[in-house]
Amino acid sequence: MDYGYKKQVDLTFEDTISKVKEELKKEGFGVLTEIDVKDTMKKKIDVDYDNYMILGACNPTFAHKILQVDKEVGLLLPCNVIVYEDNGSVVVSAIVPTVAMSVAGISELTDVACGVEEKLKRVIDNI
Numbered sequence: 001m002d003y004g005y006k007k008q009v010d011l012t013f014e015d016t017i018s019k020v021k022e023e024l025k026k027e028g029f030g031v032l033t034e035i036d037v038k039d040t041m042k043k044k045i046d047v048d049y050d051n052y053m054i055l056g057a058c059n060p061t062f063a064h065k066i067l068q069v070d071k072e073v074g075l076l077l078p079c080n081v082i083v084y085e086d087n088g089s090v091v092v093s094a095i096v097p098t099v100a101m102s103v104a105g106i107s108e109l110t111d112v113a114c115g116v117e118e119k120l121k122r123v124i125d126n127i
Contacts, residue, residue: 016127029057031056034056052082057120070109095120
């Protein structure tokens with residue numbers, strides 16, 4: 001089961017992060033968190049790691065709808081988008097919300113998850 005929607009891009013790592021943020025904003029998402037995995041690995045356990053950024057994206061309208069169904073579904077939020085380098089290439093990937101929300105087993109979440117998924121796929125496609 002594919003839980004990520006990804007593509008390789010012809011941009012630098014830094015430019016990809018900027019472009020992702022720009023495209024997320026166009027789709028009504030804000031970036032709530034930025035986790036620089038490379039920096040964190042070095043600081044916390046002195047391990048050198050490739051460039052890898054986790055962006056926690058949130059569309060407040062969709063988040064509100066989801067939390068109205070079940071507050072515990074907040075455990076599956078925000079929608080993560082990752083940018084990383086892999087053998088000299090830059091990859092961008094977003095969570096597939098229909099897969100993520102399926103673990104809750106709540107059918108009322110399907111329509112909302114589909115809407116979020118459509119927007120996130122458009123973000124990735126536009127990078």
